[in-house]
Amino acid sequence: MTALGYLVPEFPGQTHAFFWREVTALRDGGLRVELLSTRRPAPGSCPHPFADQAEAQTAYLFPPGAAALAGLAARPRGLARALAYAAGVSGAARVAALIPSAMRLVQHCAARGIGHVHVHSCANAAHLAALAQMLGGPDYSVTVHGDLAVYGADHDRKFARARLVTAVTEPLAEQIRAVWPGHAVPVIPMGVDVDRFRPADGARAEGPARFVTVARLQANKGHAHVLRALARLRDAGVEAHYTIVGSGPDAGAIAAGIAALGLGDRVEMAGTLGQDAVLALLQQADALVLASVGLGEAAPVAVMEAMACGLPVICSRIGGTADMMTDGVEGFLTPQGDENAITAAVSALATDPALRARMGAAARARACAAFDYRVQAGRLRAALADAGAV
Incomplete structure (x- = not known):
């Protein structure tokens, strides 16, 4: 053969x-x-x-x-x-x-x-x-x-x-x-492996809503937009924790942005993680954020993995993301670089556990059917x- x-x-x-x-x-x-x-x-x-x-x-x-x-x-x-x-x-x-x-x-x-x-x-x-x-x-x-x-x-x-x-x-x-x-x-x-990437058994831990980004640390992945949205929400009294996973050329700039915005108590840079650690993190998170801009993004696998784990997704309209999810159903699609839209989406999910659960269930169903x-x-x-x- x-x-x-x-x-x-x-x-x-x-x-x-x-x-x-x-x-x-x-x-x-x-x-x-x-x-x-x-x-x-x-x-x-x-x-x-x-x-x-x-x-x-x-x-x-x-x-x-x-x-x-x-x-x-x-x-x-x-x-x-x-x-x-x-x-x-x-x-x-x-x-x-x-x-x-x-x-x-x-x-x-x-x-x-x-x-x-x-x-x-x-x-x-x-x-x-x-x-x-x-x-x-x-x-x-x-x-x-x-x-x-x-x-x-x-x-x-x-x-x-x-x-x-x-x-x-x-x-x-x-x-x-x-x-x-x-x-x-x-x-x-x-x-993605929807049998392996699946919601965790049992309820997630108590505390502020946990958002995560799994992406290369470079400017076009939009980390800076998410950080500024989190700073706005902190000033408005909305609690949220944010974990950034990945490595790349702009790691220093992202760390400097966290410090400049005074977000050190609510943002963690986790570095590069293997598949098992990414899965464990997604299963304890409440939503994924991917605020990419420009060219190069197509059908992000991180979005598929998060949806398979039952997470709602906040994602910019880029590449094929509009084909992967429906705005308002499995999460929120935002215009590229629109920090007002990112802020509103994070706020909605951070403050409404029922909305997170409803969108997360829809995301899981979409992942099993399509990914x-x-x-x-x-x-x-x-x-x-x-x-x-x-």
Whole structure:
């Protein structure tokens, strides 16, 4: 049986739990899935229990090694096609530098019986798969996880030879259709384990309402907007506790914002947590807040996990969030950067336990119906089969 290559850049990483779930479901469904990645992640990048197992199973394409260079010398026509492709895209030298790693991919796929490669990225990894095909390697497909503008340019070239391109939200599918007209673009979100991510048994602890954000610590995730909303509510006498989970380049700025607003007694920065600790935190929280702005957000897995745990969600209208929840039903959708709306939503949930319970129950029901990772992996497999990839 030929295998499906599953290519994720710098796998495994902090945000890659949903990839591991999808691979597990595809394997449970009978596919032989071989993990591929561009390069090894930095030590400690993945805090989850599957990290060591995933890294041990993953073949890394960089550095490509001497065998790849010898392989290129033996395939002059393929090399000419790859060089012509690189010459026709933005950042030609950078893309041409991927060719040896593409040859490494070709050789690895031949050795391991990999007949198709599915790429979970629309940046350089998609170029890499296209180059590998030109060098005589397997066909490929792509899942797009964020706005195309975030992934560089030349997407029409990346998609031109693909058997299938999928998107995790309908807005992303519309972007893909605009540069790849005439093709079906299935919308297949990543999923969560709704059996594991579920409400805790028994009542949550007493005390002020507890809000949590699980996201990379960078400005576009909107932590600063939430902090200013909490400062307003403190001044209005509304009690709320806020836990920030994650790491990133703006950790210092967020800590400085907490201090400047005098929120040290009600805001905690928990740092990077593994899956088990995130689950435990969600099961003791009252709501999730994700106030992202700008580009890059699509179908946030943190929102899915929180909803599966029975939490109402306060989320900005960004990417596909409006497809994931209905404003006023499973939580609140707020305009990007609108601190008045964030303040009102946090206040409503902080002061009304019955509202939290009602929205949380609706969120759990929506998650079970729409976000089960086994269902979504099955849809991906069916789309790949329809495209002749597996």
